[in-house]
Amino acid sequence: MVEKTIIITRFDPDRDEKPRKQEYTVPCEDSWKVLDAVNFIKDEIDATVSHRWSCRMAVCGSCGMMVNGEPKLTCKTALSDYDDRVDIEPLANFPIVRDLVVELDGFMHKFESVKPWIIRAKEQAEDKASLHPEKDTFGQSTEELGNFKQFSMCINCMLCYSACPVVANEPDFLGPAAIALGHRYNLDSRDEGAEERHDIFRGEGTVFSCSYANECSEVCPKNVDPAAAINQAKFGTVIDWAKGLVLPRGGTK
Amino acid sequence: MAGPAHPEAMAPPTPGRTRAAPPQMPSTWWSAKRIRTYILFDATGIIYFLIAFLGIRLINALGAGPEAWDAAMESLKNPIYIAFHLLTLVSVIFVAVRFFRLFPKAQPPAMGPMKPPPGPIIHGMLYVVWFGITAFMTAVLAGVIL
Numbered sequence: 059m060v061e062k063t064i065i066i067t068r069f070d071p072d073r074d075e076k077p078r079k080q081e082y083t084v085p086c087e088d089s090w091k092v093l094d095a096v097n098f099i100k101d102e103i104d105a106t107v108s109h110r111w112s113c114r115m116a117v118c119g120s121c122g123m124m125v126n127g128e129p130k131l132t133c134k135t136a137l138s139d140y141d142d143r144v145d146i147e148p149l150a151n152f153p154i155v156r157d158l159v160v161e162l163d164g165f166m167h168k169f170e171s172v173k174p175w176i177i178r179a180k181e182q183a184e185d186k187a188s189l190h191p192e193k194d195t196f197g198q199s200t201e202e203l204g205n206f207k208q209f210s211m212c213i214n215c216m217l218c219y220s221a222c223p224v225v226a227n228e229p230d231f232l233g234p235a236a237i238a239l240g241h242r243y244n245l246d247s248r249d250e251g252a253e254e255r256h257d258i259f260r261g262e263g264t265v266f267s268c269s270y271a272n273e274c275s276e277v278c279p280k281n282v283d284p285a286a287a288i289n290q291a292k293f294g295t296v297i298d299w300a301k302g303l304v305l306p307r308g309g310t311k
Numbered sequence: 312m313a314g315p316a317h318p319e320a321m322a323p324p325t326p327g328r329t330r331a332a333p334p335q336m337p338s339t340w341w342s343a344k345r346i347r348t349y350i351l352f353d354a355t356g357i358i359y360f361l362i363a364f365l366g367i368r369l370i371n372a373l374g375a376g377p378e379a380w381d382a383a384m385e386s387l388k389n390p391i392y393i394a395f396h397l398l399t400l401v402s403v404i405f406v407a408v409r410f411f412r413l414f415p416k417a418q419p420p421a422m423g424p425m426k427p428p429p430g431p432i433i434h435g436m437l438y439v440v441w442f443g444i445t446a447f448m449t450a451v452l453a454g455v456i457l
C-alpha cells in the first residue's frame with residue numbers, strides 16, 4: 059500500500075466558470091489500476107466526483123481519461139507506473155460535461171456519418187440470389203475477413219480523438235475511429251456502399267485532413283491502427299481518382 | 312493539461328441541455344515523448360523552406376553569368392552553409408526513414424486479386440530504391456558515369 063496524490067479535474071456546469079483541479083490523498087494498493095483510485099475517491103472520499111466506467115476489462119471503452127497528459131483506458135493502466143502525483147483529466151479535445159465526463163454527441167455524429175453498416179446495392183428481394191442457399195447469409199472467406207478484421211476491433215473509447223493534433227484544431231475532421239470504421243465497411247466483401255461513402259471520404263475534413271501524425275495508432279488500446287485505415291483510404295481515393303480519369307464510369311467499388 | 316483546444320472541437324451537432332466547458336488539450340503537448348517524432352518531422356519543413364531560398368539564389372546566380380555563379384559556389388564553402396547542409400542531410404534522412412516506416416501499412420490490403428507484399432518486403436524495397444538512386448546520383452556527380 060502506498061499513498062498517492064490523485065489530482066482530479068472538477069467541473070460543475072451549475073457552479074464553475076471553468077474546470078479546476080482538486081487533490082485527494084489516496085491509499086493505493088499495489089495492484090490497482092488508475093480507475094481503482096478514481097473509484098476509491100468516488101466511493102470513500104467524495105461522492106460528487108463524476109466519471110464513466112463499466113466493464114473494468116478494456117472492452118466497453120467508457121473509462122478513457124487523460125493520465126498525466128496521455129489518453130489512457132484507466133481500467134487497463136497500472137497506477138504503479140506513475141509517481142506519487144497522478145493528474146487525471148477528462149479526455150482532451152472534447153467538451154467537458156462534468157468532471158471527467160465528456161460530451162459524446164459530436165463523436166457519435168461523426169461515427170454515424172460514415173454509414174457504418176453493410177449497404178447492399180440491390181433491393182432485398184433481388185439480393186436474395188447472392189445469399190448462401192442453405193444458410194441464408196452472405197458468405198465470407200477467412201481471407202476476406204482478414205482484410206478488415208483489425209479495423210472492426212474498435213471499442214469507441216475515443217482515445218485516438220484525444221491524441222490527434224488535427225482533431226484539436228479542425229472541428230470538421232471526421233477523425234480516426236470514424237474513418238477506420240467507414241474504411242472497414244468499404245473493405246468488407248459483403249458491402250457495396252463504397253460509392254455512397256465516396257463523398258463522405260473525399261469531402262472537406264476527411265482523409266486528406268490527416269497529416270499522418272500516427273498518434274491515434276500510438277494510443278489505441280486495441281491495436282486498431284486507425285492511421286493505417288486513414289492512409290489506406292487516401293491511397294484508395296487516389297487510385298479511384300486515377301481510374302476515373304481512364305475508365306468511363308470511374309473507379310468506385 | 313489546461314491549454315485550449317479549438318472551441319468547436321468534437322462539438323455536438325446541437326448543443327446539449329447543460330453548459331459544457333470548452334475542450335482542452337495538454338499545454339505541454341509539444342514536449343510529450345509520444346509526439347516528439349511528429350513535431351520534429353513537421354519542424355523539418357522550416358529547413359526545406361530555407362533551402363528553397365538557397366535554390367532560388369543559385370538559379371539567379373546561374374542566370375547572372377559565370378562570375379556570379381563562381382561567387383555563389385565560393386560562398387557555399389562558408390562553415391555556416393556547410394553546417395546548414397549537414398543539418399538538411401540529417402533531416403532528409405530522418406524524414407525518409409519515418410516515411411518508409413509508415414508507408415507499408417498505408418497500402419490497401421488488396422487491389423482486386425492482387426495483394427501487396429508483406430510489410431518488411433515493401434520496407435526493404437524502399438531502402439533498395441533509395442540507396443540505388445543515391446548511388447547513381449553520387450556516381451553522376453563524381454563523374455564516374457554519364
Ligand code: SF4
Nearest residue numbers: 212213215216218278
Ligand atoms: S480506434 Fe482505438 S483508440 Fe480510437 S476509439 Fe477505437 S479503440 Fe479507441
Ligand code: FES
Nearest residue numbers: 113114119121133
Ligand atoms: S471500464 Fe470498460 S474499458 Fe475500461
